Amino acid sequence: MDLHEFIRLALAEDIGDGDHTSLSTIPADATKRARLLVKEAGILAGVDVALAVFAQVDPALQVDVLMQDGATIKPGDIVLTVSGNARNILTAERLVLNCMQRMSGIATHTRQLVDLLEGTRAQLLDTRKTTPNFRICEKMATKIGGAVNHRFGLYDMILIKDNHVDFAGGIEAAINKSVAYLAETGRKLRIEIETRNRAEVEEVLRVGQSDATRVDIVLLDNFAPDGIRDMVRLINGRFITEASGGIDETNLRAYAETGVDFISSGALTHHVKSLDLSLKAY
Known part of the structure; x- marks a missing residue:
């Protein structure tokens, strides 16, 4: 729209x-x-x-x-x-x-959070947790506040969440099916995959680095700051990293100091x- x-x-x-x-x-x-x-x-x-x-x-x-x-x-x-x-x-x-x-x-809320990131490499991302039919304005507002717009909808990126992983039969199956779908349809979309623990991150590292099955972004969901830091070191720049889950103004700085590339927050648009x-x- x-x-x-x-x-x-x-x-x-x-x-x-x-x-x-x-x-x-x-x-x-x-x-x-x-x-x-x-x-x-x-x-x-x-x-x-x-x-x-x-x-x-x-x-x-x-x-x-x-x-x-x-x-x-x-x-x-x-x-x-x-x-x-x-x-x-x-x-x-x-x-x-x-x-x-x-x-x-x-x-206003976005700018307050963005200010907390000053001096770190982390950038703040918005999400799809928006008001139906008002997303265009809410995405404009987060950008005005200093955040980076994540995907606008389901059509402009492949973001393999936990339910996709579970329904598809695991990390490797979800990645392979996404890559095959892009090849079959001729689409050029970035692939991001959510991980919930070290084992899943290691599986992405094993499966998602080849030219044929390339993953662009690893979403680290519901890790504590120390866990994010460990995963950022493990990934070592091979993927863009994003942290999400349970992050607000009280702990945002701690997550930003882990070296993660992006931090996403649904609260930018649904707790305002x-x-x-x-x-x-x-």
């Missing part, structure tokens, strides 16, 4: 057969101005989405952007002003705020409080 399609569906969900409050109370030719106000400190995200929403609702609306995505914001800041048809401003208002508030909350913003006439 692209941003235009997301906005179209979101507006259809909200408007239905008409914004009857605005239609009944605001003259059709009324023009007004409003400004988007910050009510809580954090990192701004969603300005580009807001511009797309206003343009899709009414291309004639005039929007003056005063602060850009990624800016540090505080209460009282004005992000943008919008002027034009009053009904159309009101129609766009809630979708703009819903997107920007949640995106700014995600970007929206930032308080409002759109007010003036």
Whole structure:
């Protein structure tokens, strides 16, 4: 889904057969101005989405952007002003705020975690633990906050998780079947495989290094920091390494100091409080 399609569906969900409050109370030719106000400190995200929403609702609306995505914001800041048809401003208002508030909350939390990685080689990854049909905005927000976007969906990478391994009949079978599938379909996708213990990592090292069965990334799931450090040494640069599972702001730095390449966190998108913003006439 692209941003235009997301906005179209979101507006259809909200408007239905008409914004009857605005239609009944605001003259059709009324023009007004409003400004988007910050009510809580954090990192701004969603300005580009807001511009797309206003343009899709009414291309004639005039929007003056005063602060850009990624800016540090505080209460009282004005992000943008919008002027034009009053009904159309009101129609766009809630979708703009819903997107920007949640995106700014995600970007704020992401930036806090990214700051904890400073001085290490580790980079923060987002995941597919997103709100259905809102992933495009949530992925934008994590990137604005300083994280790296992992795969967007099931179609742009092969990520062999624990259930895939178990259903396929083990590490070697899962890797071989994935490689065969890519060859048969002519696709060029990276292969990442989840490992749960040293034995599985050793099996990936045995199976996944040849040109014919090349694995790109080893996901080290639910290892303690000392275990991650040991596995990073064992892998010794032969694969990209990613740590996940039970990692939050209390232990993120310890994981980053193991030498792992990436740390993934679903909490970037599913354990987040929206930032308080409002759109007010003036």
